[in-house]
Amino acid sequence: MPGGSREQGLARQRRDVPVVAFRDVTKVYDGGSVGLEKVSLEIGRGEFVFLVGPTGCGKSTCVRLLMKEIDADAGEILISGHELSTMPRKKVPKLRRNVGVVFQDFKLLPNRTVYDNVAYSLQVIGESRESIRRKVPDILRLVGLSTKLHNYPDQLSGGEQQRVSIARAFVNHPPLLIADEPTGNLDPETSIGIMQLIYRINRTGTTVVVATHDREMVDKMRRRVIELREGRLMRDQTGGMYSEEESTVEFAARLRKELGIGSDAHREHRDHASPLITP
Amino acid sequence: MPGGSREQGLARQRRDVPVVAFRDVTKVYDGGSVGLEKVSLEIGRGEFVFLVGPTGCGKSTCVRLLMKEIDADAGEILISGHELSTMPRKKVPKLRRNVGVVFQDFKLLPNRTVYDNVAYSLQVIGESRESIRRKVPDILRLVGLSTKLHNYPDQLSGGEQQRVSIARAFVNHPPLLIADEPTGNLDPETSIGIMQLIYRINRTGTTVVVATHDREMVDKMRRRVIELREGRLMRDQTGGMYSEEESTVEFAARLRKELGIGSDAHREHRDHASPLITP
Amino acid sequence: MRIGFFLREAFRALSRSAAPSLAAMLTILITALVLGVFIPVVQATTGTANEVRSRVVVDVYVKDGASDADKAALRARIEQLPNVGSLQYISKDQALAQMKKKNAQAFALLGSNPLPDSFRITPRDPGGVNAIADSLRTNPPAALDDVRNRRRDTDRILSATGLVKLVTAGLAALFLIASIALVANTIRLSIFARRREVEVMRLVGATNWFIRWPFVIEGMLVGLMGGTLAVLLLLIGKETFVDPLAHRFALLAAPSTISFTLLAVLLLVACVAVSAIGSGVTLRRFLRV
Amino acid sequence: MRIGFFLREAFRALSRSAAPSLAAMLTILITALVLGVFIPVVQATTGTANEVRSRVVVDVYVKDGASDADKAALRARIEQLPNVGSLQYISKDQALAQMKKKNAQAFALLGSNPLPDSFRITPRDPGGVNAIADSLRTNPPAALDDVRNRRRDTDRILSATGLVKLVTAGLAALFLIASIALVANTIRLSIFARRREVEVMRLVGATNWFIRWPFVIEGMLVGLMGGTLAVLLLLIGKETFVDPLAHRFALLAAPSTISFTLLAVLLLVACVAVSAIGSGVTLRRFLRV
Numbered sequence A, B: 001m002p003g004g005s006r007e008q009g010l011a012r013q014r015r016d017v018p019v020v021a022f023r024d025v026t027k028v029y030d031g032g033s034v035g036l037e038k039v040s041l042e043i044g045r046g047e048f049v050f051l052v053g054p055t056g057c058g059k060s061t062c063v064r065l066l067m068k069e070i071d072a073d074a075g076e077i078l079i080s081g082h083e084l085s086t087m088p089r090k091k092v093p094k095l096r097r098n099v100g101v102v103f104q105d106f107k108l109l110p111n112r113t114v115y116d117n118v119a120y121s122l123q124v125i126g127e128s129r130e131s132i133r134r135k136v137p138d139i140l141r142l143v144g145l146s147t148k149l150h151n152y153p154d155q156l157s158g159g160e161q162q163r164v165s166i167a168r169a170f171v172n173h174p175p176l177l178i179a180d181e182p183t184g185n186l187d188p189e190t191s192i193g194i195m196q197l198i199y200r201i202n203r204t205g206t207t208v209v210v211a212t213h214d215r216e217m218v219d220k221m222r223r224r225v226i227e228l229r230e231g232r233l234m235r236d237q238t239g240g241m242y243s244e245e246e247s248t249v250e251f252a253a254r255l256r257k258e259l260g261i262g263s264d265a266h267r268e269h270r271d272h273a274s275p276l277i278t279p
Numbered sequence C, D: 001m002r003i004g005f006f007l008r009e010a011f012r013a014l015s016r017s018a019a020p021s022l023a024a025m026l027t028i029l030i031t032a033l034v035l036g037v038f039i040p041v042v043q044a045t046t047g048t049a050n051e052v053r054s055r056v057v058v059d060v061y062v063k064d065g066a067s068d069a070d071k072a073a074l075r076a077r078i079e080q081l082p083n084v085g086s087l088q089y090i091s092k093d094q095a096l097a098q099m100k101k102k103n104a105q106a107f108a109l110l111g112s113n114p115l116p117d118s119f120r121i122t123p124r125d126p127g128g129v130n131a132i133a134d135s136l137r138t139n140p141p142a143a144l145d146d147v148r149n150r151r152r153d154t155d156r157i158l159s160a161t162g163l164v165k166l167v168t169a170g171l172a173a174l175f176l177i178a179s180i181a182l183v184a185n186t187i188r189l190s191i192f193a194r195r196r197e198v199e200v201m202r203l204v205g206a207t208n209w210f211i212r213w214p215f216v217i218e219g220m221l222v223g224l225m226g227g228t229l230a231v232l233l234l235l236i237g238k239e240t241f242v243d244p245l246a247h248r249f250a251l252l253a254a255p256s257t258i259s260f261t262l263l264a265v266l267l268l269v270a271c272v273a274v275s276a277i278g279s280g281v282t283l284r285r286f287l288r289v
C-alpha cells in the first residue's frame, strides 16, 4: 500500500468530524476494576490534548480502547467517524497504522535493534527500503539516539527505550498521535526536546493526545486538559491563553524559561544545580 | 534463616565502614557504551542520597553494579566493606536480600499476584507464613494497593506496578534501599506519599539511594545529591539545609507546600487546575 | 521486495531468537532420524512377511494311474477356482528327485518311487488358501486323490506373518502420528516463547499475514535444516553400519526397500511441510490481539 | 514448611503458566506411549528370534552296527565338547516313527528301516553350532558315521534371527535416546519461555535451590501426569486391541514379554526422573544472573 493513501483514509472524512469521539464509554475489567465510566469527549482535528489524572484513573485504558486493543463494555468510540466496536477484525491493522502510540511500557521488539524497531513501523505500511533508510536515521537523530542505532532494547537505558518508542510512533507521520507518559523516564531537558518535537508534529496538523503526570509541563504548555479520576471525566478545559502561532522555537524557549532550565546541556547543569547550592 | 540475622549481617560491620563505596569504578558495556567512568563515592550508614543526571548517564548501571547483576570492568565496589568482584557466586543471594531494589522496569513476576510478588521477597529469606500474612497486606496498604491484592501484574496500571515494585523492595526492611526512578509513573500526590514512605524508612536507619529525574523533588527534599553525566561523577553535594529531626509528617507537609499540592486529593485537584483557569 | 523482506525477517529470527528455533530443529531432526530408520525397517519386515506368505501352497495329489483326460479335467477344475495365482505340475519323478535332495539318506535305499504326481497351487491371496483346499474336497474330481494344504503349518505362517504385518503397520502409524504431534508441539512452544513479540507487532499495525509469513518461512528453514541434518546422519549411518552389515547378512533375500534418495526427499518434504504449517497454524492463537 | 511452599509453588506454576507445562506433558505422554508400545514389541521379537535360534541342532549319525562301547565313546566325546546344551539319543526306530509322522506317504511302503541311530545336540549358544560339527569332523570317533548340521539352513536361521535381534536392539536404543532427547528438549524450551521469571527471582535474592526446587517438583508432576496418561492409554489399547488379537493369534507361541505392571512402573519412573532431572539441569543456564 503506498504511503499516501493512509493519510487520505482519515483525511477523506468531512472536516468537522472529530478525530476521536467517546460517547458514554464504560470499561470494567474482569475482576471489577473500573477502567472508564461513562466518559464522553470529542477531540477535533489538529488539537493538542493532555490527559491527566492520578495513577490508575484510566488513562492507559483510554489509549488501549483507541487502539482497539480492548473493547468497551458500553458506549461508542469513533475514530474519524468509524465505530470501533463494529469494525471488522481485518480493518484493525489499518486503524493502528493511522494511530501512532507511545506505550507506557514502551513495547519494543526485543529481537530487533533500535533501527529495526523504528523501521518496522514503516515496513508494515509497505514503505520502500530507500525511504526507510532515509527516514529512520532522521527520526532517531531527532530523539537523540543516533549513536545507539544498533543496540538492542535490553542494551538501552530506560530513557533511551522510551525515546525509541517515541520515534517509532512518530516515524510514519500518523494523523493521530497518542503518547502515554512519554517523558516519565526522561530528564527535564530531554523532556522539553520531546515536547517540542510533539508540538512541531502537532503544528503540521497531527492530532495529539498526551497522557502524563508531569503537572508542571501541563501547566506551562497551556493546552486543553482532560482530567480523569477513578474512570470518570472530571474536567475538560481549554487553556486558551497560548498563541496558536507560537513557533516551535518560541515554544521551547518559553517552556525552558518557565521551567527554569537552560537551553544547552551545560547551562542546564549549572542552573539545575543552583537551587541546592544557594537556597 | 531467621529474620533478625540478616540485618546483623551488615550491622556487625564497624560503624564507620561506609555502606556503599565506589573506588574508581569503570563499566564499559560490550559495544563501547560507557556505563560509568572512574566513579568514586562513599555513602555512609543511614544516609539519604539522590542520584541524578540526564538519561543514559549511568544511574541504572550503578544500581546493577550494586546488585552484582553486572560486574565492574575496573575499580572496587564495596558494600559494608565486602568487595563485590571477589564475592563468591554463592553469597550473591545474601547480598541481594540485604539490598532492596525498586527496578526502573519493575521486574515483577508475571505469574504471581500482587500479594505473591511482595510475599516472595519474604519467602526467600525464610519468613514464616504468619509473619508474611501480617506484613504483606500492611505494606500494600501503605503504597495504596490494598484493593488490588489479587491482581496479576498485567492487570495493573503502570503506576500500580511501580508501587508493587516499591512494596517488594521495602517489605523485608533491608539495610540498604535503592530506588531507580521510583516515581516515574506516579502522579505528584502519590509521589509525595511514596517519598514520605522512603523518608520514614530512612529515619529508621536504612540507607537510601534514589535515582530520579524529578528535579523538583530533589530540590525540595534538600538531601545529598550525586550527579552523573555520561558516566562521570559531576557533583556530590550535601544539601545540608534540612533539619535532621524533621518528622515525616512535617516533611510531607513541607514538600506539599513547596510543590504547591494540597494535602487531600480534592484540594489537589482544585490547586492543580487553577493555573489553567486563572493565569 | 516483500519476499526479500520476509526472508530477511526469518533469518533474523533464526539468528536472534536462536534457542526456540534450535529446539524446534532438534525435535525435527530427531523425529526425522527415527522415522528415517523406521520406514525401511517397516518395509523390509512387511516385505519379508509377504515373501513368507507367498510360500504357502496347496498340493493336489493325483490318483495313481489316473487317465490323461481325468488329469486334464482336474487341471481345468483347479484353473477355474478363484484365487489361484500359479499352478505347477510335479510328476512323481520330479517329486522323488526333490525328496532325495532334501533327505538323501531316507530315500537312498528306496526301490520303487512311492510318490504320486501332483499339482502345486500358489494362491494369489495366501489368506484364502484353506478355501481352495476346501472347495476341491467338496465334490472332488475323478483324478483327485488327496488335497494337502498342511493346514497347521499354513495357519501358523499366516497367523505369524499377519501379526507381524499388523504390528509393524500399527507401529508405523503410531510413530507417524507421534512424530507430527511432537514437532507441532515443539513449534507451538517455540512460538509461545515469542508471543509478546507477536502481540507488539499487531499493536504496531502489522496485518496477520505480514506477521505470519516470516514465521512460516522460518518454520520452513528450520524444517529444512533439521531434515537435512537427519538425512545426512542417515546417510552416514547407512554407509558405516547398514552397508557393511548388508554384506554380512548377504545370505538372506534382502526384501526391496525404498531407495535412499526417495526416502530423503520424502523426509525433507515432510519436515518442511509440518514445520511450516505448524508455525502458521500456531500463530493464529497469538494473532488475536 | 519448605516442602509445602515448594509444592504450592509448583502447582501455581502448573496452573498459571499452563502452556509450557502442557507442552512438556504432551511430549512426555507421546514418547512414553511410543516406548510403551515398542518395548513389548522388541521383547516379543527378540524372544521369538531366540526361540527360533534354539531350534538349531546338530545331528550326529552313528555307524550302522557300531558297538555299544564305541557309541558310549562317541557320547562321551560329544559331552566333552564345549557349548553343548542338551544331548538326545534317537534310535533308528524313533527316527522312522518321526519321519512317518511327517511324511506318511513316502515311508508307507518301506520294507526295512533305512535310518541310522543318531544323537541330536542342541547347542547352548546357537552361534557356535558350526564349531561343534567341525570339531567332531576333525579326528572323528570310531562310531561316528556323519555329522549333519544343515549348514545352509542353520546359517540362514542364525543370520536372519541375528539381523532381527540387531535391528530391534538398534531401534530400541535409538528410540530410547530419541525419547530422552525429545523430552529434555521440550523441558528446556518450556523453561526457556520462563527465563525472565527466573532472572527476577535471582535479583530478588532467591538462592539457586530455592528457585530450582519448585521447577524440579513441577517437572516431577508433569512427568507423573504425562506418564500416567500414557499408561492409561496403553492399558486401554491393551484391553481393546491386544487382548482380543492375542486370542486370534493364539496358535502362535506367545513369547513372554514384560508384565504390564512392571512396564507401567518403569515408564512412570522414567518419565518422572527424566522430567525432573531435565528441569533441574536446564535451569542452571538461567541461574547465572
Ligand SMILES: Nc1ncnc2c1ncn2[C@@H]1O[C@H](COP(=O)(O)OP(=O)(O)OP(=O)(O)O)[C@@H](O)[C@H]1O
Pocket: A029, A030, A031, A033, A034, A035, A053, A054, A055, A056, A057, A058, A059, A060, A061, A062, A104, B148, B154, B155, B156, B157, B158, B159, B160, B185
Ligand atoms: N487487564 C486489567 N485487568 C483488570 N484491571 C485492570 C486491567 N488493566 C487496568 N486495570 C485497572 O484499571 C484501572 C485503570 O488502569 P489504567 O491502566 O487505565 O490506569 P492509568 O490511568 O494508565 O494509570 P497510570 O498512570 O498508573 O498508568 C486501574 O485501577 C487498574 O488496576
Ligand SMILES: Nc1ncnc2c1ncn2[C@@H]1O[C@H](COP(=O)(O)OP(=O)(O)OP(=O)(O)O)[C@@H](O)[C@H]1O
Pocket: A148, A154, A155, A156, A157, A158, A159, A160, A185, B029, B030, B031, B033, B034, B035, B053, B054, B055, B056, B057, B058, B059, B060, B061, B062, B104
Ligand atoms: N546492556 C547494555 N549494553 C550496552 N550498553 C548499555 C547496556 N545497558 C546500558 N547501556 C548504555 O549505558 C549507558 C548508561 O545506561 P543506564 O541504564 O545506566 O542509564 P540511566 O542513567 O539509568 O538512564 P535512564 O535515566 O534513561 O534510565 C547508556 O548509554 C546505555 O545505552
Ligand SMILES: [Mg+2]
Pocket: A059, A060, A061, A104, A180, B157, B158, B159
Ligand atoms: Mg497508564
Ligand SMILES: [Mg+2]
Pocket: A157, A158, A159, B059, B060, B061, B104, B180
Ligand atoms: Mg535507568
